[in-house]
Amino acid sequence: LLNKNLVKIQNCATLILDEADKLLSQDFKGMLDGIIGHLPKDRQIMLYSATFPLSVEAFMRKHLKNPYEINLMEELTLKGVTQYYAFVQEKQKVHCLNTLFSKLQINQSIIFCNSTQRVELLAKKITELGYSCYYIHAKMNQQHRNRVFHDFRQGLCRNLVCSDLFTRGIDIQAVNVVINFDFPKHSETYLHRIGRSGRYGHLGVAINLITYDDRFSLHKIEQELCTEIKPIPKTIDPSLYVADAQLVDADTEEEEYYRRQQQLNVQPRSNSSHQQQAARAPTLYQKQTMA
CATH class of the missing domain: 3.40.50.300 (P-loop containing nucleotide triphosphate hydrolases)
Structure with missing residues (x-):
């Protein structure tokens, strides 16, 4: 101009x-x-x-x-965000992500990739696994991005795959899980990505999928941000990233489900199945048409 x-x-x-x-x-x-x-x-x-x-x-x-x-750096810290890493081979990442989806109590999650092409490919994979998923990246037109962001913020979808376009100036308080499917190379990018899940006093967990080539970036980011990224345990304590009220609601709902099943003399569902998450949040977890 x-x-x-x-x-x-x-x-x-x-x-x-x-x-x-x-x-x-x-x-x-x-x-x-x-x-x-x-x-x-x-x-x-x-x-x-x-x-x-x-x-x-x-x-x-x-x-x-x-x-x-x-x-004001103290206001943008990693406080409230529990950080883990999992060493994986590139070909194991989708399987690892599927395992995380089945094990974690996800309210909403954001999954970061390092390129727009990988964003679309991963979103397609997640949908094929049976999970609701939107995606957003810089090559989409602004109107399309705004619609996806609005729908995700309204809770119409549980998972969002995105590039670093989404790390700046946008806070969604319902997000309690952030997954770095691709690990960032710079500490400021890492801070913007995972800081989202712990803002406004909300708890969150950040899972980083680390390949052999990422090991130096992992160490550098820990040093520059003065933080600790721990190896992922077999079980992650839900109290680290799920609000007390949500834990109570989930337990109550599960107990009520089993009580009804016993009354009907129906075999209870498996705890590891996808239906468990779907029953806890049917409005969020229904499979969506790809945006």
Whole structure:
């Protein structure tokens, strides 16, 4: 718009960069330098970001003079999120994911992949396994993305597969499980991904599927975020990621189910079956048509 003279910003006194660490990546840096060149010399620039990598610090040195810094990092910590990793081969990931779905008490989950192609392929696999699943990534048009996000937020689907497009500035409080199907290479990406499940005081669990090639990234992220990612145990305590009220409701519902089955003299269902999760949340868990 600036190049076509369709907008004039020479009198714009304030420039705000939200998610500055992303906006100041190499993809956008040249464009931002051009925009700042059109602003008045006495402009005010404000940067907001969960992390401040070297690209942000370099921008601050170049364009800001004696800036004020406010650190609210304590509000974006990993508190409330229990983190685990599972070492797997690439070909074992889908099987491992299926096992997690059958074992965890999922209210809603977000599964992250590192590419748009893998997002669609994984969403298809999950649907073939019999689970409801939406997907969202950057190559979808905005209207389509908005619809998928709205429907997921309304609880119309239990699982969402997405790229890092979905990590920025969006909070869904019903999400209590985040799975890194593909492990990220950078700590800021990891923080944005799994921090979602523990915000607003809600508990959450993060499961990271780690291949041999990911082992160095795992160690680096632990060091940079001063956190511990533990080996996944055979059983994950539901109290770590399921609210007390949900645990009570689930137990009560299960007891009521078995009582009815005994009255009808019907063989109870298997605890490991997919029907167990479907019965607990029938409105969330019905198989959806792929978006």
